[in-house]
Amino acid sequence: MQEFDFVVPKTLAEACQMLSDGYGRPVAGCTDVLPQMRHGKLKTERLVDLSRIKSLAYIEHSNGRISIGALTTYEQMVTDRQLHDYAPVLAQAAATVGCRQTRNRGTLGGNLGNASPAGDTLPPLLILNAQVVLAGSSGERRMAVSDLLLAPGKTALLPDEIITSVGFEALPRGMRSLFLKLGNRQGMAVSVASVALALQLDGGGPVQDVRIALGAVAPTAIRCPEAEKFLIGQQIDPITAGAAGRLAAQACAPIDDVRASAAYRRHAIQVLVKRGLLSLSNDGDSHADN
Numbered sequence: 261m262q263e264f265d266f267v268v269p270k271t272l273a274e275a276c277q278m279l280s281d282g283y284g285r286p287v288a289g290c291t292d293v294l295p296q297m298r299h300g301k302l303k304t305e306r307l308v309d310l311s312r313i314k315s316l317a318y319i320e321h322s323n324g325r326i327s328i329g330a331l332t333t334y335e336q337m338v339t340d341r342q343l344h345d346y347a348p349v350l351a352q353a354a355a356t357v358g359c360r361q362t363r364n365r366g367t368l369g370g371n372l373g374n375a376s377p378a379g380d381t382l383p384p385l386l387i388l389n390a391q392v393v394l395a396g397s398s399g400e401r402r403m404a405v406s407d408l409l410l411a412p413g414k415t416a417l418l419p420d421e422i423i424t425s426v427g428f429e430a431l432p433r434g435m436r437s438l439f440l441k442l443g444n445r446q447g448m449a450v451s452v453a454s455v456a457l458a459l460q461l462d463g464g465g466p467v468q469d470v471r472i473a474l475g476a477v478a479p480t481a482i483r484c485p486e487a488e489k490f491l492i493g494q495q496i497d498p499i500t501a502g503a504a505g506r507l508a509a510q511a512c513a514p515i516d517d518v519r520a521s522a523a524y525r526r527h528a529i530q531v532l533v534k535r536g537l538l539s540l541s542n543d544g545d546s547h548a549d550n
């Protein structure tokens with residue numbers, strides 16, 4: 261692996277200054293960056309380690325809004341009671357990441373900064389309509405997660421910008437949510453396809469609100485507006501859930517790679533969306549199969 265310098269700022273201001281002086285790439289847990297450097301996929305002469313900026317590791321809930329510091333680890337998200345109550349889909353996704361060691365080091369900011377189509381927190385953040393807060397030499401700005409993610413490995417971050425937090429409204433009362441991940445094995449697997457769903461039924465009857473996002477089946481995580489629009493006002497049953505699954509599959513632009521073919525990924529999305537909708541509507545036990 262190439263040699264590199266490693267600098268450790270203790271404050272956000274110091275880190276922003278280093279980046280604006282052209283001081284290299286920000287890192288947090290290094291669980292993406294070090295494997296990429298080891299495999300020669302990433303070359304950088306300096307790493308700016310953010311992990312000592314403890315003020316960026318927190319989960320706060322106030323007036324129905326959740327704010328999560330960029331340095332918050334998966335393990336913190338998995339064990340946070342409020343997150344399970346107000347945005348269970350994100351806590352569920354965090355629990356599927358890697359192994360305990362990876363969850364102890366890997367951060368939410370790193371998952372966003374890495375911008376992998378298969379990043380497991382990204383579909384949940386899309387259905388939560390999450391915004392990121394960025395700090396840079398010219399001050400602070402905010403943008404939707406959907407605008408941050410541009411392409412595989414590519415974000416709208418400027419070279420001197422750091423993601424400081426992610427914020428979103430708690431899911432409305434009565435809205436149920438679910439994260440489903442398909443990998444090549446049960447644990448320690450990168451997603452072949454993933455689905456984040458949130459569903460609110462009108463008095464247990466027709467769909468009042470629904471949100472669907474997909475991972476690992478397009479250059480970035482994506483929402484599925486066509487499937488969402490179709491479901492509004494419908495009763496969830498195997499026919500409507502199956503039709504929504506087909507619309508979601510049409511929204512994908514998957515690739516063939518070592519993990520799966522594009523055709524398999526499209527089929528997986530169809531099945532996962534149908535299964536997730538039936539499960540959230542309480543109709544899942546008898547009809548969840550493909």
Ligand SMILES: Cc1cc2nc3c(=O)[nH]c(=O)nc-3n(C[C@H](O)[C@H](O)[C@H](O)COP(=O)(O)OP(=O)(O)OC[C@H]3O[C@@H](n4cnc5c(N)ncnc54)[C@H](O)[C@@H]3O)c2cc1C
Pocket residue numbers: 285286287288289290291292293294295310330331356357358359362365366367368369370371372373374378379380381417421422423424448449450451
């Ligand atoms: C064994 C293993 C298993 C894994 N399993 C999964 C999995 O199941 N699901 C999954 O989604 N991922 C998985 N990953 C990938 C990785 O753990 C996650 O993407 C993690 O969130 C990266 O966080 P990090 O803090 O380690 O990021 P780093 O590696 O430190 O950084 C990743 C990228 O984000 C940028 N970055 C980091 N923090 C910031 C910030 N605050 N502001 C701006 N840019 C920033 C860096 O410059 C870099 O480009 C796995 C990795 C390993 C090694």
